[in-house]
Amino acid sequence: MERSQLLQLILLHTAWLVGSGQLHYSVPEESQHGTFVGRIAQDLGLEVDELVPRMFRMVSKEHKDYLEVNVQNGILFVNSRIDREELCAQSPMCTIHLEMIVDKPLKIFHAEVEISDINDNVPIFPVSEHQLFILESRLSGSYFPLEGASDADIGLNGLLTYNLSPNNYFQLHEEKHGSHRKSLALVLKNSLDREKSPVHHLLLTAMDGGQPELSGTMQLEIMVLDANDNVPIFNQTVYEVNILENITVGTSVITLTAHDSDEGSNKEILYSFSNMASGLLRHTFSIDSSTGEIKTKEEIDFEDIKLFELQVEAADQGSYSLVGHCKVLIQVFDVNDNAPEVSVTSLSVPVMEDSPLGTVVALISVSDRDGGINAQVSCTLWPPGLPFKLVSTFKNYYSLVVAEPLDREREAEYKLVVTAQDHGAPSLSTTSSLVVPIGDVNDNVPTFGQASYTVFVKENNPPGAHIFTVSASDKDVAENALISYRIDEKLWPLSSYISVHSESGKLYALQPLDYEELKLLEFQVSAKDAGLPSLCGNITVQVFVVDENDNVPTVSRAAEVPILLVAPVAAGHMVGKIHAMDADSGYNAWLRYELHEGSGSSWRVGLYSGEISTTHALDEADGIGNSVTLWVLVKDHGKPVQSATATLSISLVASTQPVQADDHLLRMGGSPMALVDTTNIYLIIAICSVSSLFLLVIIVYMALKCQAQLKDAAVHGPGTATLVCASEVGSWSYSQRHSRNLGYVAGEAGIKSDLMVFSPNIPVFAMNAEVGNAKELVPNSSGEVSQVEDLRSLILTLLYSFRI
Missing domain, CATH: 2.60.40.60 (Cadherins)
Known part of the structure; x- marks a missing residue:
């Protein structure tokens, strides 16, 4: 509809131009150079031939030379590119006005060339x-x-x-x-x-x-x-994190990320713990409000808390803040950082040494605050070889029981170490020390330090003198080791001689002892403990009375009988012998003889034999009928020396005087036949004694062999004893049943002399300085007197007895 109206307008405009005497042409824009527009000479009624002569020319005032007329043929053509939009912009009508001028005569013609639009421009937006x-x-x-x-x-x-x-x-x-x-x-x-x-x-x-x-x-x-219409959203609603309890303070646990689909401040997120979070959580962990990183603020202990549950919020920064939520579960894993704990819940001490095997001594419990394998604990007992053992009664519960027989005397107290070790890596252990004392049972007899005691006491001791102390020990303790002493008087009463202090074991001599009357006291001392029932031990004590030089030598009255010598007498002739004796023993009874000064030089006396002999020959010139008195001084070897004086009267007679008997017979008051008879009797006795002695030696030897097996020695009173004495000269011994004097008649000087036996193996005793006591030190290498020496001494003693 619109296009048809536009076409009508164009046709009307063209008709108006034609009617006004003006030429009107049309040419599309963007036509090429030389495009035919119109036959302008023909249309103006001009001859082509007259165009040049009449100086035909075309003028366009406001436009460039878009168009041109070829004067050779009178055609109007396009001379240069014509852009309607450039030339006329948006004007609906776009024309170029031309004036054609000819001379001779001058005449002006008008022509109008319309530039028609073509669709050569695309629609254009202000911006692309x-x-x-x-x-x-x-x-x-x-x-x-x-x-x-x-x-x-x-x-x-x-x-x-x-x-x-x-x-x-x-x-x-x-x-x-x-x-x-x-x-x-x-x-x-x-x-x-x-x-x-x-x-x-x-x-x-x-x-x-x-x-x-x-x-x-x-x-x-x-x-x-963006509008703040989105809540921040976490990647997960629940986060689960596992950490070790030994994590370092300040270590990052997790970084949370929340997303907000909004923008700008609506997208900016701040992280925080929920307002409902406990103070413990806030003290344990921190969160970075910008990054959402959660870190530890203090040390974490698995044994206190094993799981942390954190409520975390993410809030955007919009005008009306929106908040997102998530939960963080932090599981704490155990580290073996706790050593086991040992607890002794019951300790029954002391443990009696007669406790049966399996007796419970203590109840022990162990625990470990760690978890899992770190809390698995095993117990051991140290040191090894103890008479106790650990018996597991229940999980982490043990009983300490007696595993071997106990002996308090061997070990009075045990120090045990219980070691509890867990199974963690690395393993941790704890030790607990126990002291288990062993209770005493009266199972030990009081014992003395040696099998027997030998005591040497000097005679003439003061009454009540302390002569020795016996001491017994008991391996038990307390009343079981409280010992009392007493003397066993079942076989021979000793109450008048010896007493013992019941507590100290001190032996006292109740009266002075006389060696000449009593040489040996042998008795048993019993040591009894105070246990229930009480036990008793015995010891044999031998008290030897040691001789002191308290007796003066005694000269036999037979020595005072006058002696008659028949002249002449040869030099060295023995005229007699002093017969003296000493009630003492040993050196104290060992006599020596000396002539008193003034006895003359014709006589001499044997130092130890007492034999008086002439120093030179005597004849009638020396004074027949005169009597000579000799004073012989008899001394012992004791300290102090005791002495006596013997007076001997000797008369020299002529050979013509009858002599009834020899010197010996005169002194003895008998006859020569009696001397012979007496000598024969002695020989017969000696021969018989030697035979008997041989048999006795065999019996004694067998007895000595069995002596070590005898446990209880017989208690003896005064009687036979073997005296062993140590002196500065040497060791010697002799045996006698009773004290007897040693004396010899003059005729037996050659065969009856004092017997001196040197015995280097006799035991040596240490003397008690206070009361003259003595303890045996070291008898010999075997600890007792050699049996061989005993046998030898016995034989010599017997021989000596027979000679006497």
């Missing part, structure tokens, strides 16, 4: 890309104006229509107001969601009505502006 910012909270039906396109062409070529690319949110609205161009707008048909589609890209196309149709486009970028 256009951004729109629309809040996602805008309601459906909202308008958003757009700037339309323009087309330099006119008419149908400039008539534009629009098209919007398909989408779910916008539609194009066109509205025309009169002759003005259409106004365009986008209408929101569905609600926007920035988080779903933050940007919408649309293509707006403008199409003209030309042939061919040209179009132009504009890219629409619709930015959906």
